[in-house]
Amino acid sequence: MADHALEHETLTEYASWFRALSDPTRILIVDFLSRQPHPVPAGAVVDHLQMSQPTVSHHLRTLHQVRIVTRHRAGAKILYAVDARCSAELPRAAAELLGGAGRQASPAR
Numbered sequence: 001m002a003d004h005a006l007e008h009e010t011l012t013e014y015a016s017w018f019r020a021l022s023d024p025t026r027i028l029i030v031d032f033l034s035r036q037p038h039p040v041p042a043g044a045v046v047d048h049l050q051m052s053q054p055t056v057s058h059h060l061r062t063l064h065q066v067r068i069v070t071r072h073r074a075g076a077k078i079l080y081a082v083d084a085r086c087s088a089e090l091p092r093a094a095a096e097l098l099g100g101a102g103r104q105a106s107p108a109r
Helices: 008-020 024-034 042-049 053-065 084-097
Strands: 069-074 077-082
Touching: 008 053, 008 084, 024 042, 024 053, 024 069, 024 077, 042 053, 042 077, 053 069, 077 084
Parallel strands: none
Antiparallel strands: 069 077
């Protein structure tokens, strides 16, 4: 058993993040957004991924619901960016679940 148990709220948030990122398209969206210097409209994601607007909107909505991306209105457009809090917390969540810094990764073979 682990030295400490994660609180239910923390477990729920981690599960929602990892569930949202279980879709390759969402990983592509997060990767694209993380490389942008400023928030971008959904159309930029559509153009980059060469996917339909409804598909991209569905994935952006899912990522926003679990707070992986933020959105805000700028005139007639809604702009998207990676949520800074999630950007900081997600790597820590993965490290905590996988044993943290104390465990050395095995070299790839």
